[in-house]
Amino acid sequence: MKKRILAAAALTAIGALTLAGCSDPGSGSGGETAAPEDWPAQDTDLSGVSLTIWAAQNSNTVPESVVAGFEELTGASVEVVTIPDPYEQSIQTKVATGDKPDLAFWQPTASQLTALNASTNLQSLDGAPWLDSYSPDLRDITGILDGTRYATLITTPAVEGVYYNKQVFADNGITELPGDWDEFLADARDLKDAGVTPFFDFGGGTPWATQWWVQVQLADAAQDGLWDRVNANEETFTDPTIQGAIDEYQALIDEGLFNDNLKTATFEDQGPALLNGDAAMVIQVNSYFGLLQSLADTAELDEKIGFFPISPSGNVGTFIPDQSNALVAFKTGDATREAAARQLLSYWLGDGYPDFVEAQSTVSLQDGVPSSADVPQALLDVSASLGGSVGSMQALAVANPDLYLNLGDMIQGTKTPVEVAEATQAQFAELAKAIGTPGF
Structure with a gap:
């Protein structure tokens, strides 16, 4: 991935x-x-x-x-x-x-x-x-x-959702998991006020996980046919829905809800940060859990790491x-x-x-x-979320543009959110045209 x-x-x-x-x-x-x-x-x-x-x-x-x-x-x-x-x-x-x-x-x-x-x-x-x-x-x-x-x-299949440190949540009085995007951000702001880094992401190296922050915000729209409309060239990455999700990601960065080393951090940094409680939450996919499993055994992971799906209006996962x-x-x-x-x-x-x-x-x-007895509970929760999940851009769009690279440029300050959407739409249209998609 x-x-x-x-x-x-x-x-x-x-x-x-x-x-x-x-x-x-x-x-x-x-x-x-x-x-x-x-x-x-x-x-x-x-x-x-x-x-x-x-x-x-x-x-x-x-x-x-x-x-x-x-x-x-x-x-x-x-x-x-x-x-x-x-x-x-x-x-x-x-x-x-x-x-x-x-x-x-x-x-x-x-x-x-x-x-x-x-x-x-x-x-x-x-x-x-x-x-x-x-x-x-x-x-x-x-x-x-x-x-x-x-x-x-x-x-x-992998699911885009939130891995969280159970101990950090408990130590800061978070006893119920967020039920929608607003509650998710409210918890993040409370954690920041308490001196805890709410989110850990990475912009160094190949910042492939940046796109999950945009895509989980699109879950409701995806259920409503977003990618069908994008595939038909009836809606674009520069229209309000996708552009708004990109803008929101930048706004959360500007608000200081992410790790201070966001521009230079790598995927390998993301595992210890969550496991050690240096950050409270990570939006990631199943392959991230492989990194966690290389750092801790199943018992420790069950004790420390949980998972919940997130979407604007609820807890809808995005599968990829x-x-x-x-x-x-x-x-x-x-x-x-x-x-x-x-x-x-x-x-x-x-x-x-x-x-x-x-x-x-x-x-x-x-x-x-039966599933293997060695599967950590967080991965069982990921699997359980699939039944109510919706497809990602990769699953439902006719082409897969380099959204994550453009978002990486945004983190580094070389693209604005508007330029991210414009560049991604241009790539998508070119790819869609190359495979003969009607409307392009």
Whole structure:
């Protein structure tokens, strides 16, 4: 999630993928749905069949338990290949030249599935045998483009929300969690008056978390069709809704509600700051919790760290699946390998899933499989918020402009809030036009 494709690189890759999609002789027809008989039994013999999974540096160990179990069960050989960062850009470039794996980790959002030219390059996963095993709230939350399922979740999507230090809250008399944005800010101001830093964010390095501050403010509007209107060029980043959220972020910075070293702080600084109580709250996503887990065990995290979603009018979370949450299966032109790839997915979300959940110490996607006992309560609360959450810009917009970079410039004082919105809208329009979105 940290690595976002810069606009120029994304345009190049999208253009190349479009050309490749027109000329790839092994692509097959788009949007085909695998019939039930096309989903091999999980234990079908695959002796002599070799499969390749592409993974990022932060997801290349995720398949280990599944690969070991699948190879033993079927006789297949599965190789996990690490693709260097920037992961998404590297994969798009490879696929544009005809280089495809059998499976790959991929962000299951409309914009990222479009970037892969899904109807041409990816197998349809409609009718997959594991779909009914998903918890109802998660079954159709993402992975679908133009009515066809191209990606399947293997872990719960990330949620943008507030991680807080329980002890700091208790020491300052905050006994109830904020119920909406106004209460959230009221608590922050009380903390500031008490000499506590309310919020910790970072503007140094690659300030990818800055965008969460804008996006959680857009949750209500997203529920009301904001991103549909942006996708249709009926509303823009410079119109009052999104511009207002950017303005609010700048106003909170000007009010002194953030850490003094906001301009130079990094992601790595954000974990100790919250864990040690140097700041009371952080707006972040699930990957941030991985940083906390590297600093403390589950017992300490349960004691110190809590989570709640936030939105203008309530506690609506904003979900943002990343590449480590989902897999896609490619059309390679080799029918045996394509079927084997579907079989591996069936095993991953089938007989291999309980071991996978335990090996990853993760929250289960399936009601019939318990979450790992090693999952901290905060992550269980994140997962519980998904049912009432709404999609982020990345999940619902047709393109993913570099909002976070522009907000980073705002923190450094090189862009005004108005210039942030203008630059982001210009990038969005260019990307939307490049993929043929009507209205651009």
